[in-house]
Amino acid sequence: MIAIMFSLLIIPLSGALFVFAISNSRKELFRPIAIAFSLITFTQTVYLLFGEYSKTEFTILSNFDWIQSYGLSLHFGLSGMSTLLLVLTSLLVCVSLSSIGKDHAESKGFVGALLSLQFAINGVFISGDLISLFIFFEALLIPMYFLMGIWGGENRRYATIKFILYTVFGSVFIFIGTVYTAVLSYRVNGKLAVDFETLASLILLESQSRTLFLLFTFGFLIKVPIFPLHTWLPDAHVEAPTAGSIMLAGVLLKVGAYGILRVSIPFFTEGFLAYKNLIAVLSVIGIIYGAIVAIAQIDIKKLIAYSSVSHMGFVMLGISAGGFLSLEGAIIQMINHGITAGALFMLVGFIYERRHTRNIGDFGGVKISMPRYAAVFLFTSFASIGLPGLNGFVGEFMILMGSYNTYKVLTSFAAFGVVLAAIYMLWAYQRMFTGPIKYKENETLDDLNSRESASIAPLVLLMLFIGIYPNFIESFVIQEASLLSETIAMFAELK
C-alpha cells in the first residue's frame, strides 16, 4: 500500500520526464505515452479504492526525517476522502489528456505540465502533515502557471498573474499558520512536529485556535473560492486551455475545500465554531450571486465558471453546517462537481476547437448539426443542475437536508440556487442548441468523433452511476464525515 501511495507521486513525474525525453520529431507519441502513464496511476488509485485505507479516517503510513535538528519530518498517508479525490484526479487527467486537441497533444510541454500537475495534486491528497501539504499546495502553481501562461487565451497574462498572486497571497496565511502551529507544537513536544497525529493531540487555547483557523481557512477559501474572494476564478477559467480548465474546476477548487476539511476543522474546531456562521452566510451569498451572475453571462465558459462559484458555495454551506449528513454531502458534492464541471469544460473545449468562439450568441440550433454533442451537453447540464437520478442531486440534496436543522433561513435561500442553476444552464442550452441554425458556420459542424466520445463517456457513465447508486460513493466518506461531525459536536457541547 505504501509503495502504491508513493508511486502516485513517482509515476506522473517520471511520465513527465519521459515525455520530455522523447525527441520532437515523434510528436504523435506524446499523447499515447502520457495516457499510458496516467492510466497506470488511475489503475493504482482504483486499487487503493478497494484497499484497506479507503474507508478509514486519515492514517499516516510513512514518514521521513526532513530537517532533523528542527524535528521536522514529512508524513504521508491515506483516507477515504483522499482516495476518492485521488481517483477523481487521475480520471480527469486521463480524460483531459485524451480530449485535448491536436496542437496541445503534440506539445511535450503541455502534456508534461499536465502530468506534473497530477504529481503535485496527488501530493496534496496524500500529505500527512502541514509542511508537505504546503509544499505540494504551492508546487501546483508552477504547472498551472505554464498551462495558463503558454497555452492560454488572449488575455492570459493578466489572468495568470491574478491567479498566481491570489493563490500565493492565500498561501502566505497558510504558511504563517503552519509556522505558528509548529512553534506551538514545539513548546509541547520539544520539536516542530506538525503531522496530523500530533496536531490532533495538541491542546490549544481558544484564542490560538481562532487565530489558526482564520489563517488556514482564509488561505484555503481563496482556493475554493468563496464569495468575495472568487474574482480570480472567472478570469482564470476563461483564459486557461481546456485541459487547464478541467483540472482547475475538477480538482484544484477541491484542494481548498479538502484543506478546510483536513486541517482547519479537525484541529482548530473552536475557531470553526466561532466563524462557521460567517462562512455559511458567505457561501449562501456565493450560491445566489454565482448563479445570478451566471445567468447574465454571454461567454459559455464564464457561465460555467460562475456556476462553479455557486456549486462550491453548496460545498462550503455543507461544511459550515457541520452535521454528519451535511459533511457527507459536501464531500460527495466535491466529487460530483469535479465530474460535472470537468465534463462541461471539456464539452466547451470541443465546440471551441470547431468554432473558435465561446459566445453563446454565436451558436443556435447546433442540435441539428451536432445531435450527439447536444445530447451529452443536455445530460451533463441536468447533472450539474441536480436532476434526481443524476449525481448532482445526491450531494446537493444531502447538503440542503443536513444544513436545514442548523441554518433554516440560509438553507431555504440556498435551495433557490438549484432553481437558478436550472435557469442558467437550460437557458444557455436553449440559446445554443435549439431553434433554427442562425449562422452558416454552424451548419457544417462535425459531431463528436470517437476520441471525443471516448473521453466524455467515462464521466457521463459516472454521473449516471453515482446518481442511481450513491451508496457506493457514500461508503467511502461515512467514517470521515462521522468523525468530523463528532468532533464538532463534542466541542460545541464543551462550549
Place this chain on the structure above:
Amino acid sequence: MTSISEFLGINYIVIAPTLALLLTVIVLLFCTITISTPMYVKKYVSFFGILLTLFTIFLKFGLFLTDVVSSYFSEKILLDEFALVGNVLIGLVLLFTFNSFWQTSEMIENKTTEALILVLMSASGFLLMVDSENFIMLFIGLEIGSISLYALAGLNRGDQLSNEAALKYFLLGSLASCIFVYGIALAYISLSVTGVFDTSIAISYIGPENVPLTTFVGLILITVGLLFKVAAAPFQAWAPDVYQGSPTGYVGYMATVAKAASFIVLARLVAVSLSFIIDQFDLFFGAVVILSVLAGALFATNQTDLKRLIAYSGVIQSGFILSGISSGVYGVSASIFYLITYIIQLIGIFTVFSIISGQLSSDFQISNISGLFKENKYITITFSIFMLGLAGLPLTSGFVSKFILITNLWSYERYILVTVLMLTTVAGFYFYLRPIWVAAVEKTENAVERIQVKNSDKLLLGILAALTIYFGLLPNTLVNITRWMVEGYL
C-alpha cells in the same frame, strides 16, 4: 619553553588560503612581466590557485580539530566556525564563478592578467576579512577586497555605464569605509578595545546597562559599514547601478563574494561582540530589515533591466538574511543557511545572464531574454529554477530557507517583521515570475539570437540547479552545518 612564534601565535596555516591566493597573483604577474605567456597557462595557473586555496581551507579544518576556537598573530586572526564557513563559502564562490570571470577576462584584451589579479586579490581580502578577530584587520581585509571590486566594475573602459558603475561604487564605497573606520574609532575611545571578543568582554565588564552612548554609535557605524556592502536599505543606492554597469561576467562574483564575507562578519559581530546588548539593537535592525524589503520590492516591481531587478531582489534578500541575524543564535544559523542557498541561486542567475548577453555587456533588458525557451531549453529551465528559488517556492532551497527563518522569527514573537517579510514574498512572485514568463512565452523584437553554451557552463548550471533542488528536498545536512556553526554561542 614557548618560542616567540608560539607566544605571538604565528601559524601560517590559518592564513594559508590568503597566502595561496597571493602566491597565485604573484605567479600571474610574473607570467605577464617576463615572457608572453599563452592564455591557457594563465587559465590553469589561476584555476590551480583556486584549487590550492580550497585545499588550504581544508587544512584549516584540521587545525580547527586540534585547536578549536583560538586566536593567532597576537589576537589578529581568529579561527572559529564562522571563519571556516566563510572561507569555504568564498572558496566555493571563486570556484563556481571561475567560468564566468575567466571568460570575461579572456575577452578584455591586454588586461586579462589584471582582471584575474583583481578577482583573486579581492578574494584574498575577503578571506582575511572573515578571518579577522580585530576590527582593524577587518577593515584591512574589507578594503583589499572592495578596492579590487571597484576596479573590476570599471574594467570595461570603453563602456560608459561601466565607468559610471566603477565611480559610483568607489565613491559610495569609500564613504562607507570612512563610516566604518569612524565606528571603530568611536568604539575604541569608549571601550579601549578593537577586538571582536574584547568588545564583548569589555561590555560585560562594565555591564550592559552602563554602556556609553559612544559605544553604541560606534558599533552601529561599524554595522552600517557592513550593511553598505550587503546593499541593505537605506544603503542600497549603489547596487542597481553597479550591477547594471559592470561587465556581466563579473557581477556574479562581485555580488556574491561581498555579501558572503560581510554577512559572515556581521553574524559573528552580532553573535559575539553585541551578544550582551543585542536587545538594544532590535529597533535598528528591525528598521533596516523593513526598509530593505519594502524598498527592494517597491523598486523591483517596475524594473525593465534584469540586472537592476536582481540588484533590488538582492536588497530584499539582504533584509531577509538580516532579520534572522538580529533574532537569536538560531536565527543566525537560519540566516547563514539562507545566505548559502541565496548565493547558489545568484551565481546561477548571473551565469545565465553572461551566457545570454555576452560577458562584457552592461545593459540587459528583460525583453532581451524573450524566446529563450525556443532557443535553449536547458538554460531556461535552470534559470527558472533559480528564479523560483529566489521567490521561495517549495521544492527549492528558497522555500526551506524562508521557512526556517520565519519559524525562528515567529518563535521570537516578531510578528511585525514576519508580516512585512511575507507580504514582500507575495510581491516577489510578481517580479520573479515575469522574467520566466518573458523567457518562456513572450516574443519581442530583440529576442535571443543563437547562443553558444559551453559544456563547462552547462555543467556548472546543472550543479547549481541540482543544489537548489537538493537543499529544497533534503536540507538536513546544510541545516546541521549551520547549527553547528552557532552551537558555541548558545
